[in-house]
Amino acid sequence: MERTGEGDPAQVVPLLWRQGTVVGRTGLTVDAVVTAGCELADEGGFAAVSMRKVAERLGRGAMTLYVHVPNRAVLVDLMVDAAFGEVSYDASGDDWRAGVRTIVETNRALLTRHPWLLDVDTSRPPLGPGTIAKYDAELALLAATGLPDVEVDQALTVLLDLVRSGVRRVLAADAQAEGEWWAVAGPLLAQLMDPADFPFASRVGQAAGEEYGAASAPDRALDFAVETLVAGLETRLP
CATH class of the missing domain: 1.10.10.60 (Homeodomain-like)
Known part of the structure; x- marks a missing residue:
């Protein structure tokens, strides 16, 4: 790293x-x-x-x-x-929920274009004009929540972490290969695993596998995480 x-x-x-x-x-x-x-x-x-x-x-x-x-x-x-510094936003408007989606899609595109950014720990961010302009624009999109400044910063941190984690999994996955692997591995597991021994893994795993056609769906997991974050932020609105 x-x-x-x-x-x-x-x-x-x-x-x-x-x-x-x-x-x-x-x-x-x-x-x-x-x-x-x-x-x-x-x-x-x-x-x-x-x-x-x-x-x-x-x-x-x-x-x-x-x-x-x-x-x-x-x-x-x-x-x-x-x-x-490649990132640009239209920070107009006061729909912070749309702002969250804009931040997600913008960073998803950035990380897909430059996957090496996923291998950089920016806990000490580079204090340059590109980084600060991006930070400022993203804060502007979330400020419409009316949350205290520190909570706006924390919300942005969590959101960007979700995107990084999600994009990492998306880029690591090969949808066709995952589907082919699951088509073979899933039925084999069903033959060997007794649902009575693993009731939740059996029930939920079967439902997810049938829905995804694979063991996981990183894109959908990222969307779910963002929706959950938005729902959580709504409970904190002033």
């Missing part, structure tokens, strides 16, 4: 806001380094990202990169902030 916030804040924060950056003699910039890092991560995950590989992608020597980005830890923050 990668982590943002592992670099020296005195180096990272100014770079996130492009303070004190320079254009190299060959035209190399921080933005070019970050873009190359994101491209490599899109293609092969974070395992494909190193300062050497980024330099190769740019056709430069590795030492040239360090003039612009001091180390890989800083690069991780820059990459995450750049990805978050």
